[in-house]
Amino acid sequence: MSLREFLPGRLGFGTAPLGNMFRAIPDEEAAATVEAAWDQGIRFYDTAPFYGAGLAEERLGALLATKPRDSYVLSSKVGRVVLDEHETGDREFGEKGGLFEHGNANRMLHEWTADATERSIEGSLKRLGVDRLDIVWVHDIAQDFHGDLWLHKYEEARTGAFRVLSRLRDEGVIKAWGLGVNRTEPIELTLALDEPRPDGFLLAGRYTLLDHQHALGRLLPMAQAANVDMIVGGPYSSGVLAGGSHFEYQQAPPEIVERVGRLKALTERHGIGIKAAALQFSLAHPVAAAAIPGATRPGRIAEDIAALNADVPAAFWHDLRSAALVAPDAPLPQGA
Template identity: 40%
Template structure:
């Protein structure tokens, strides 16, 4: 699978990255065996970039990912994790589950926002312990929406020092909005932004400021949420968008996208996967999976040929923001 070096550093990412929230029992339980098989299927498909976080299943995702990668040569894969939420044990082990935060795991811990320098170091140390690794390749500030100033003044300098010391290879920010990551690009020396849900066939907000800023500065963007919480896999009433039922106008737009794709014989999810690669700042697309079947389907969809005429019709139907770059035509024989 094609690899790209992140702008500003030497860390490489594969064209597809495995998002590991599902390994942390996102919304529903996943067995240890299924989690292991999912990572193995990704490996067999050529995926060598894996993104996780303490938030995902209160550390379960990190533990499962570390276990699945154990024994593989450390220089053959890239691991990304995040800081900003410390996991603090609940008294007596906690009661109930963590479904209020989206994960089907026992509520053994609670999350505490912490973007201090000390919080960064404590979070990373705990992540390394759960992963069973002596280093990670990418560390991202995770959702600092309500903590922007502290993240800029305290957390970012701590990450910059870790990068300078060679403890981590690349640093950045991971968010579901584009304005604050664009500010980080302007005011700091981050290597990468993980942008979720804001550069998709449904929402090209990232093109307004963030992606041009990244391209101008020679920095990279990894795109998550290309299916917008599932709406672009099967648009229908009741489908979710941004983790909630899709509003009527958004659903209508998704159905129009589906109709265009069907006229060209292309599955909507294939077009959604390929779309972000039209922008030169995009280094990788990150998709979640909780089974080998989902991994294999994602790889298959990315390899599907997509004609230029599909993008032309999306433009003609005003379904793409004017000036949006699109991928070049692909063939089923193109290496991925």
């Protein structure tokens, strides 16, 4: 099933920040942000056990428990099982180390086997307080893995999670499944297989104004040929395109800060916001079905909706291309 057949619009809500990403967020602030998303018409919510070791799912579930289940689309992920036991001290998340240091202290099992997949879904349903998920993403295959270990973990997912999720889709338990990653390679490999065939993929941080060339080279043509949809995660590149200081989960390096400065100067010259340019660029590719920016402050939701609907002049996109701030083959919004 194409994701576009049941997604309720092109803007969703990514809940990674609700897991206390980068900072400890008061429960009241997190609740107000989710309420703001609902009140302003957002009906697609994406979450994961990894986000604060279940904290984001718990916070999202507190709102969804009050809403009719058929009134929204919900996705979560498998690949990390949240255990009841707690850990002390630092936890090793590779390049995502420290990202959720203020989240729950539960230990997490990193595994993509069939058993772990079913356990992960069961845990998500419990934390969210719902009876079903609409989309399930296989989370972070290849994260921090290289060489033979990467292939071993991928094969674990292919023979475990992929097959479980294909069965659940065929049985009507879920509507769709795919990969939720910030690497293009596992999606490319999956699209090259005859089966199991994913319905779509969530690509985080790899189709943005700051990072899109690699995806354009191989992945997106493959997805377009296979009629597989993309959900754009992290359209603001971890926040640096929205006034923040993070890029790729870390402090933005000088060269990224300089590039953002050039982008911001161009948007100001055309009288538009940089968030509008970033969001509309990410959604301009024919494969992009929706984007799911995250937020922890209620006011950010209105900003995202305004960015999606902003009137960006064709002259801006022309100047963006002329300044070599986007790849020459990157699709631009219609009319540009």
